[in-house]
Amino acid sequence: KQEVTQIPAALSVPEGENLVLNCSFTDSAIYNLQWFRQDPGKGLTSLLLIQSSQREQTSGRLNASLDKSSGRSTLYIAASQPGDSATYLCAVPAGVDTGFQKLVFGTGTRLLVSP
Amino acid sequence: NAGVTQTPKFQVLKTGQSMTLQCAQDMNHEYMSWYRQDPGMGLRLIHYSVGAGITDQGEVPNGYNVSRSTTEDFPLRLLSAAPSQTSVYFCASSFRGRVGEKLFFGSGTQLSVL
Numbered sequence: 001k002q003e004v005t006q007i008p009a010a011l012s013v014p015e016g017e018n019l020v021l022n023c024s025f026t027d028s029a030i031y032n033l034q035w036f037r038q039d040p041g042k043g044l045t046s047l048l049l050i051q052s053s054q055r056e057q058t059s060g061r062l063n064a065s066l067d068k069s070s071g072r073s074t075l076y077i078a079a080s081q082p083g084d085s086a087t088y089l090c091a092v093p094a095g096v097d098t099g100f101q102k103l104v105f106g107t108g109t110r111l112l113v114s115p
Numbered sequence: 116n117a118g119v120t121q122t123p124k125f126q127v128l129k130t131g132q133s134m135t136l137q138c139a140q141d142m143n144h145e146y147m148s149w150y151r152q153d154p155g156m157g158l159r160l161i162h163y164s165v166g167a168g169i170t171d172q173g174e175v176p177n178g179y180n181v182s183r184s185t186t187e188d189f190p191l192r193l194l195s196a197a198p199s200q201t202s203v204y205f206c207a208s209s210f211r212g213r214v215g216e217k218l219f220f221g222s223g224t225q226l227s228v229l
Binding site for chain 2: 004034041042043049089091101102103105108
C-alpha cells in the first residue's frame with residue numbers, strides 16, 4: 001500500500017529565504033507526483049506535476065524534483081514571500097493498477113513566511 | 116470558468132440525519148472524486164467515478180453513497196450521519212486516462228455532525 005510522508009510538518013522562515021519541502025513515498029512504481037498548495041479554508045491547487053520519466057519541473061520560483069529510485073521528491077521555493085504562506089501537499093497515484101487519478105496524499109507541510 | 120463548484124460550504128447535522136453534498140464541474144472532465152480531509156490524516160479517497168454511470172469505492176467508502184447520472188454532477192450522500200463523519204469534504208475532477216492530467220479541486224464543504 002502506497003504511503004506518503006512529508007517532513008517537516010511545519011516550517012517558519014523570514015521573507016527572502018530559499019527553502020526545501022520534502023516528500024517521500026513507499027512504492028517507487030509511480031506514474032507521476034503532484035505538489036499542491038492549500039490556503040486556509042480553501043481547496044487544493046495543483047502547482048506542479050512531474051511525470052515518472054522526468055527528474056524535475058519548474059514554475060516561476062518553484063522547482064520540484066523527483067527521485068523515483070529513492071522514493072523522494074523535493075519542492076524548492078526560491079526567495080520566499082509572505083504570499084507563499086500555505087500548506088503544501090504532495091500526492092502520488094495509489095498504484096499502477098488503480099489508474100492515474102486515485103491519489104494518496106501526504107499530510108502536508110504548513111509554511112509561514114514572515115515579512 | 117467556474118471550475119469545480121461545491122455546495123454547501125458549511126453544514127451542521129445531527130446524528131442520524133441524511134444529506135447530500137453537491138459537486139458540479141464545467142470542464143467536461145470524465146473523472147470525478149470525493150475526498151475527506153481530517154487533521155493529521157491527509158486527504159483520503161471516499162468514492163470516485165470515471166464517467167457517467169460508473170462509480171467505484173475508494174479507501175473510506177462506508178457510510179457514503181454516490182451516483183453519476185451526468186458528466187457534470189457527482190453528489191455525495193450521507194445516509195445516516197455519525198460524529199465520525201465530521202470532516203472537510205473535497206470534490207475533485209480531471210480528464211481521465213492521461214498520465215499528465217492535473218486534478219482540480221472544489222473549495223470544500225465543512226461538515227459537523229453533533
